[in-house]
Amino acid sequence: VQKLSIDLNISIPVATVLYNRGFKNKEEVYNFLFPDYDPKKYHTSYLKDSLKAAARIIKAIENKERILICGDYDVDGITATSLLLCALTECGANVNFFLPNRVIDGYGLSKKVIERAHKSGYTLLITVDNGISAFEALEHAGKINLDVIVTDHHHPPDPLPQGAFCIVNPHQIDCPYPFKELAGVGVAFKMA
Numbered sequence: 018v019q020k021l022s023i024d025l026n027i028s029i030p031v032a033t034v035l036y037n038r039g040f041k042n043k044e045e046v047y048n049f050l051f052p053d054y055d056p057k058k059y060h061t062s063y064l065k066d067s068l069k070a071a072a073r074i075i076k077a078i079e080n081k082e083r084i085l086i087c088g089d090y091d092v093d094g095i096t097a098t099s100l101l102l103c104a105l106t107e108c109g110a111n112v113n114f115f116l117p118n119r120v121i122d123g124y125g126l127s128k129k130v131i132e133r134a135h136k137s138g139y140t141l142l143i144t145v146d147n148g149i150s151a152f153e154a155l156e157h158a159g160k161i162n163l164d165v166i167v168t169d170h171h172h173p174p175d176p177l178p179q180g181a182f183c184i185v186n187p188h189q190i191d192c193p194y195p196f197k198e199l200a201g202v203g204v205a206f207k208m209a
Contacts (some may be wrong), residue, residue: 018032018033018036018108019032019034019038019047021035021036021042021043021201024043025043025046027058028132035049047086049140050135058195058196059194059196061207061208062194063122063192063194063195064186064187064192064194064204064207065184065185065186065189065191065192065193065194066184066185067185067207067208069182069183069185070143070166070168070182070185070208071100071208073141073164073166073182073183074105074110074141074143074166074208076143077110077140078105078109078110078111080107081111082111082139082140082141083111083112083113083137083138083139083140083141084105084110084111084112084138084140084141084142084143085104085112085113085114085115085131085134085137085142086098086101086102086112086113086114086115086141086142086143086144086145087114087115087117087126087134087142087143087144087145087147087148088114088115088117088144088145088147089116089117089124089125089145089146089147089201090116090118090119090147091146092174093146093201093202094095094116094145094146094201095116096202097145097146097168097200097201097202097204097205098114098116098145098146098205100202100205100206100209101143101145101205101208101209104209105131105209113139115130115134115183117130123194124147125147125150125151125154126129126144126147126148126154126155126159126165126167127151127153127154128153128154129155129179130182131154131155131157131158131161131163131165132140132157132161134163135158135161135163139163140163141163141164141165141166141182142163142164142165142166143165143166143168143208144165144166144167144168144169145156145168145169145201145202145204145205146169146200146201146202146204147158147169147171147201148165148167148168148169148171148184148207149167149169149171149172149173149174149177149184149186150171150173150174150178151167151178152178152179155167155178155179155180155181156180157177158176158180158181159180159181160180164179164180164182165180165182166168166182166183166184166185167181167183167184167185167186168185168186168201168205168208169184169185169186169201170186170187170188170199170200170201170203170204171186171188173186173188173189177189185204185207185208186204187199187204
């Protein structure tokens, strides 16, 4: 830790965190802090179903459909919700958001949230930082013709839930996106 601190001119606490996260030498830390970013290599289109999701979002904006972003109550979910809300608003979308109350709503996308969105006239629901394990909710959405785009970064179950319009998640087995460790807000950023 001291060697990292001296070699990189960083504080001991920062060097400790980096070391504890597996960055053991100057080169590893430098590559983590200053990555070689090739925009072609990390293009959003490499995220499985991202183009399908983008086309559906564009259609919803053009048709003035009501869009609901369904986030999560943690920092990742809140920042992902905010980012996508701002981006869609800038594009002229008729968009709103829902962040669940931990006590009342529980975790993630639920059948109750799907039903409430449908009854409120939403035709497109986009999850951020959740939804990959929402079997019952997504199945219900499919039955009532509410399109749901799942954007998530958690490891998906096998098999995937049915009923979503599409799923954008770098951890899908057949997703060619090269960086699998995006946070939920990272996936939302790529979609934006």
